[in-house]
Amino acid sequence: MSDADALKREAAARALEYVRSGMKLGLGTGSTAKHFVDLLAKRVEEGLEVVGVPTSEATRVQAESLGVPLGTLDEHPVLDLCIDGADEVGPDLSLIKGGGGALLREKIVASASRQMIVIADASKKVERLGAFPLPIEVVDFGVAAIRRGIDRAARAAGCEGLLTLRRRADGHVFVTDQGHLILDAAYHSIADPQALAAQLSSVPGVVEHGLFINLASRVILAGAGGVTVIDRA
Numbered sequence: 001m002s003d004a005d006a007l008k009r010e011a012a013a014r015a016l017e018y019v020r021s022g023m024k025l026g027l028g029t030g031s032t033a034k035h036f037v038d039l040l041a042k043r044v045e046e047g048l049e050v051v052g053v054p055t056s057e058a059t060r061v062q063a064e065s066l067g068v069p070l071g072t073l074d075e076h077p078v079l080d081l082c083i084d085g086a087d088e089v090g091p092d093l094s095l096i097k098g099g100g101g102a103l104l105r106e107k108i109v110a111s112a113s114r115q116m117i118v119i120a121d122a123s124k125k126v127e128r129l130g131a132f133p134l135p136i137e138v139v140d141f142g143v144a145a146i147r148r149g150i151d152r153a154a155r156a157a158g159c160e161g162l163l164t165l166r167r168r169a170d171g172h173v174f175v176t177d178q179g180h181l182i183l184d185a186a187y188h189s190i191a192d193p194q195a196l197a198a199q200l201s202s203v204p205g206v207v208e209h210g211l212f213i214n215l216a217s218r219v220i221l222a223g224a225g226g227v228t229v230i231d232r233a
């Protein structure tokens, strides 16, 4: 296991301390959330009773293969706790998510959860969001027009940057679990995430964006010096 991976697992292990028997859990997506699901499965084997609602097909397949009981948001519209990774964590615990393309289901699940705990290695903590390209999920219709709409909206929030259509490693266009496309926006530095979020949400054809504001209640960061837990003020 690489050093970064060991830190991700450490953060995931700490998050498990907040899980109680009987809880309905949102299960995040990505390499850090994968560690959490793995550790959770071991606790389930030992008798912990939980129901997980996965935020992606990848997480569903992993959790299912490890024997974690799963349900849907239709069966459980309110979840006790959602545990997920992040691509960037800002000072007020606002986040950029969607590096793995799961932002839409992740945001729906996080919004349906009483609490969201973000787990990450300490390198994800930033002074200002935006160095990580912001994923924007769009419908597969009129993408050139949607791009123009996004550019206009972003400028109104003080952001400008190249939009890149996400592709898979094999060169094919990346399609999300919901059948949409992703434009990765290189804004570099987002001065007002709330304003940008509102602007992007107003563009027809934008399904969701990777700015998660006022959703994370707690962030667990694992770094060389140990684990830090930060609660939203």
Ligand SMILES: O=C[C@H](O)[C@H](O)[C@H](O)COP(=O)(O)O
Binding pocket: 028, 029, 030, 031, 032, 033, 084, 085, 086, 087, 096, 097, 098, 099, 100, 101, 102, 103, 106
């Ligand atoms: O779409 C993917 C998610 O938002 C991930 O939680 C995020 O990209 C962080 O992933 P990782 O834990 O692999 O860095």
